[in-house]
Amino acid sequence: MGSEIHYRGCPLCEAMCGLEVEHDGQRVQRIRGDARDPLSEGYVCPKGTQLGALHDDPDRVRAPLRRRGSEWEEIGWDQALDEAASILHRAQTQHGKSAVASYLGNPNVHNYGAMLYGPDFLRTLGSRNRFSATSVDQLPHMLAAYLMFGHQLLMPVPDVDHTDYMVILGANPEVSNGSIMSAPNMKGRLSGIRDRGGEVVVFDPRKTQTAAHASAHHFIRPGTDAHLLASIARELLRLSAGTPSPYASYLRGLNDLERMLAPWTPAAAARVTGVDAAVIEAVARKLYTEERAVCYGRLGVCVQAFGATCGWLLNVINVLSRNLDAPGGAMFALPAFDIIGGPRALGLGRGSFGRWKSRVRGLPEFGGELPAATLAEELDTPGEGQIRALITIAGNPVLSTPNGRRLERALTSLDGMVSVDFYLNETTRHADLILPPTSPLEHGHYDVAFHALAIRNTARYSPPLFSPGPNQRHDWQILSGLESRLLASRGAPTRARAEAHGRRLLQPEGILSLGLHGGPYGLRGDARDVQGRRVSMKRLKRAPHGVDLGPLRPCLPERLGRRSGGARYIDLCPDVLCADLERLEADRGRPARAPEELVLIGRRELRSNNSWMHNIPRLTSGTPRCLLKMHPDDAAVRGLAADDWVQVRSRVGEVAVRLELDDAIMPGVVSLPHGYGHGRDGVRLSVATQLEGASANDLTDESVVDAVSGNAVLSGVPVDIRRADATAAVARPPQGA
Ligand SMILES: Nc1nc2c(c(=O)[nH]1)N[C@H]1C(S)=C(S)[C@@H](COP(=O)(O)OP(=O)(O)OC[C@H]3O[C@@H](n4cnc5c(=O)[nH]c(N)nc54)[C@H](O)[C@@H]3O)O[C@H]1N2
Ligand SMILES: Nc1nc2c(c(=O)[nH]1)N[C@H]1C(S)=C(S)[C@@H](COP(=O)(O)OP(=O)(O)OC[C@H]3O[C@@H](n4cnc5c(=O)[nH]c(N)nc54)[C@H](O)[C@@H]3O)O[C@H]1N2
Ligand code: SF4
Ligand SMILES: [Mo]
Numbered sequence: 001m002g003s004e005i006h007y008r009g010c011p012l013c014e015a016m017c018g019l020e021v022e023h024d025g026q027r028v029q030r031i032r033g034d035a036r037d038p039l040s041e042g043y044v045c046p047k048g049t050q051l052g053a054l055h056d057d058p059d060r061v062r063a064p065l066r067r068r069g070s071e072w073e074e075i076g077w078d079q080a081l082d083e084a085a086s087i088l089h090r091a092q093t094q095h096g097k098s099a100v101a102s103y104l105g106n107p108n109v110h111n112y113g114a115m116l117y118g119p120d121f122l123r124t125l126g127s128r129n130r131f132s133a134t135s136v137d138q139l140p141h142m143l144a145a146y147l148m149f150g151h152q153l154l155m156p157v158p159d160v161d162h163t164d165y166m167v168i169l170g171a172n173p174e175v176s177n178g179s180i181m182s183a184p185n186m187k188g189r190l191s192g193i194r195d196r197g198g199e200v201v202v203f204d205p206r207k208t209q210t211a212a213h214a215s216a217h218h219f220i221r222p223g224t225d226a227h228l229l230a231s232i233a234r235e236l237l238r239l240s241a242g243t244p245s246p247y248a249s250y251l252r253g254l255n256d257l258e259r260m261l262a263p264w265t266p267a268a269a270a271r272v273t274g275v276d277a278a279v280i281e282a283v284a285r286k287l288y289t290e291e292r293a294v295c296y297g298r299l300g301v302c303v304q305a306f307g308a309t310c311g312w313l314l315n316v317i318n319v320l321s322r323n324l325d326a327p328g329g330a331m332f333a334l335p336a337f338d339i340i341g342g343p344r345a346l347g348l349g350r351g352s353f354g355r356w357k358s359r360v361r362g363l364p365e366f367g368g369e370l371p372a373a374t375l376a377e378e379l380d381t382p383g384e385g386q387i388r389a390l391i392t393i394a395g396n397p398v399l400s401t402p403n404g405r406r407l408e409r410a411l412t413s414l415d416g417m418v419s420v421d422f423y424l425n426e427t428t429r430h431a432d433l434i435l436p437p438t439s440p441l442e443h444g445h446y447d448v449a450f451h452a453l454a455i456r457n458t459a460r461y462s463p464p465l466f467s468p469g470p471n472q473r474h475d476w477q478i479l480s481g482l483e484s485r486l487l488a489s490r491g492a493p494t495r496a497r498a499e500a501h502g503r504r505l506l507q508p509e510g511i512l513s514l515g516l517h518g519g520p521y522g523l524r525g526d527a528r529d530v531q532g533r534r535v536s537m538k539r540l541k542r543a544p545h546g547v548d549l550g551p552l553r554p555c556l557p558e559r560l561g562r563r564s565g566g567a568r569y570i571d572l573c574p575d576v577l578c579a580d581l582e583r584l585e586a587d588r589g590r591p592a593r594a595p596e597e598l599v600l601i602g603r604r605e606l607r608s609n610n611s612w613m614h615n616i617p618r619l620t621s622g623t624p625r626c627l628l629k630m631h632p633d634d635a636a637v638r639g640l641a642a643d644d645w646v647q648v649r650s651r652v653g654e655v656a657v658r659l660e661l662d663d664a665i666m667p668g669v670v671s672l673p674h675g676y677g678h679g680r681d682g683v684r685l686s687v688a689t690q691l692e693g694a695s696a697n698d699l700t701d702e703s704v705v706d707a708v709s710g711n712a713v714l715s716g717v718p719v720d721i722r723r724a725d726a727t728a729a730v731a732r733p734p735q736g737a
Pocket of ligand 3: 010011012013014015016017043044045046047048049177184
């Protein structure tokens with residue numbers, strides 16, 4: 001049979017690479033990068049080339065599964081949706097709407113059907129116990145965006161292609177391919193900065209691939225970035241004293257900063273961070289004097305006890321150095337489907353904070369969600385308001401959220417659980433029903449979220465490659481099927497049911513089309529693509545490689561969501577964050593590390609994607625990847641050698657892993673990637689379960705969170721490490737709960 005070529009966007013990570021898929025109508029034969037994609041220009045990573053293998057994976061669940069004791073049986077869709085809705089409905093009638101919790105995982109954001117229909121389903125569910133991967137990830141950036149700019153998604157993106165000085169904290173974009181910075185081929189883009197005479201400076205407790213190729217790398221003690229950032233901001237205030245701010249007409253709070261940041265002298269920050277005071281001064285000076293400069297921080301600065309403070313101070317630094325909303329600085333994208341400026345019905349809303357608190361620990365709501373670090377205790381703490389049923393949608397919180405073992409135990413005590421997922425994994429194995437959606441190649445694709453966070457404005461719609469079989473359902477169909485059943489069993493007003501029905505008729509493509517039409521490049525907007533043309537669904541369907549909407553452009557103050565008396569403004573000093581500086585000041589006195597102390601950080605591997613894609617042989621063969629990296633000096637004092645099996649113990653748990661000695665890691669720090677530990681009973685992942693490794697989140701501590709946002713602290717976890725005895729090593733990987 002001959003071959004055909006199909007072009008589509010990769011849904012696996014934020015880089016949104018364009019793929020050229022060679023296929024015979026039934027199966028994928030080969031996937032390469034699409035050289036004509038205006039953003040990725042032919043770049044592709046090993047994961048993107050394996051979408052065919054994901055589609056063909058014999059372990060991928062293709063029909064609804066119902067639990068029968070420890071067995072699973074396939075059932076039809078109508079029955080599955082009826083039973084799933086009745087699990088949720090029963091718990092809500094008996095114990096109130098919030099007795100049903102939801103957990104939404106990362107792939108939702110890469111699936112436009114789920115993105116556009118998930119919020120409706122959740123609104124109908126009406127529970128305050130909503131959780132998602134946001135609070136083990138970018139919550140601090142979203143909180144800072146909401147408090148400072150007035151919209152939770154108005155997060156600035158480094159203009160990497162035009163900057164001459166880029167400071168990177170807690171990110172490894174050469175491997176992660178960028179986050180809150182959709183930028184395929186970050187390795188090429190970072191060398192582009194150096195090629196035009198610019199510099200890249202990295203602060204990271206590990207000399208990562210990104211750091212190795214940078215102009216300079218500085219070790220920083222995990223969890224201390226807020227001190228470094230406060231000190232850089234303080235220096236910038238000093239340098240800019242007397243010079244009017246370019247944002248003066250719409251900036252509030254500038255005058256308060258100087259007094260608040262006074263204690264963070266470079267010398268004081270140096271003591272706690274381990275970064276030389278001279279380095280801090282030089283970085284601040286360069287950020288101020290370089291015409292096009294940007295300070296960027298990502299996961300490593302989010303998943304720590306001062307995550308929100310870091311998110312805030314990063315924006316403060318870009319404002320003080322005059323690089324916010326300026327070419328080569330930290331800019332805002334203008335997507336064709338505008339989830340920020342568009343009608344509320346098409347977007348996610350501006351955001352909200354602290355409207356309610358979690359029952360057990362009193363952690364604050366953000367954007368309608370509670371922090372994932374509090375999920376386990378909300379499940380296992382008896383009393384009024386306890387969660388009785390759970391629905392997970394494209395999430396694997398057992399491997400992804402802190403103290404996964406506690407969560408796993410708590411799941412067994414639920415009255416009912418439903419999972420929308422195409423794998424029977426560590427989380428979904430606890431469900432009563434698994435509702436498997438279509439594979440990424442069976443539905444259309446549009447990056448509703450990531451075009452809004454990209455380093456260049458582009459738009460691309462990909463139609464489905466394969467048509468789903470009659471017995472397949474898309475994520476959005478599953479969610480709206482559950483929604484309509486919930487409404488029906490509640491005897492909801494016909495209006496509510498008609499609305500839900502209307503959205504179903506529209507389908508994701510119809511909503512997308514409306515959004516493009518009403519968006520900035522649509523009929524009513526005045527933006528145009530690089531050829532001066534408008535963007536519509538029809539246009540995108542004729543442009544399989546995507547359309548180029550041009551480089552990021554300044555858009556302030558018009559795009560700000562924060563207003564007072566009609567005037568839009570930036571709040572440089574949000575009250576909750578300023579108030580928390582007291583806690584940061586108390587932290588400044590933390591003693592230097594004792595030689596026997598070790599803290600655990602994470603890392604990402606190019607061939608891995610959080611806790612999944614581990615069942616794809618091409619991505620997992622070869623050297624095991626879930627090894628514990630330790631500095632040779634730390635190993636020597638413990639009498640440990642490379643390849644030794646070690647027991648790693650934290651407050652919450654213990655795992656056995658193999659040691660890899662690496663002098664690229666800071667002494668006192670060890671690193672383990674997350675998302676492994678598939679060797680649990682009942683997991684149906686024939687390749688992944690054979691992989692060596694353990695879950696880093698069997699060690700992370702759910703009781704430690706960023707006090708402001710409630711974001712999980714996944715980095716800087718104190719651990720104790722000793723040689724595993726022979727039996728522990730034999731017992732690897734640690735077996736099920
Ligand atoms: N220790 C530690 N923990 C971490 C992190 C860390 O760095 N260190 N990183 C955190 C971060 S940044 C994130 S984003 C989270 C991720 O946390 P989660 O989102 O909870 O976990 P994932 O591993 O992304 O699991 C995704 C699940 O979705 C399923 N899936 C994939 N595609 C689809 C689809 O199209 N539809 C449906 N319905 N299901 C699908 C997969 O089978 C898998 O079960 O992990 C966090 N946890
Ligand atoms: N290959 C691959 N790509 C991915 C993913 C994947 O799993 N695999 N996941 C995707 C997802 S969901 C996300 S959110 C992004 C994340 O993308 P990135 O934000 O680039 O995240 P990481 O690669 O985990 O890099 C975090 C860095 O922070 C460092 N770090 C840890 N603690 C600290 C600290 O206290 N201070 C400082 N300064 N640094 C610290 C770590 O050493 C690490 O190098 O990647 C995405 N891309
Ligand atoms: S970098 Fe991300 S988007 Fe690009 S091919 Fe790899 S996984 Fe897909
Ligand atoms: Mo993430």
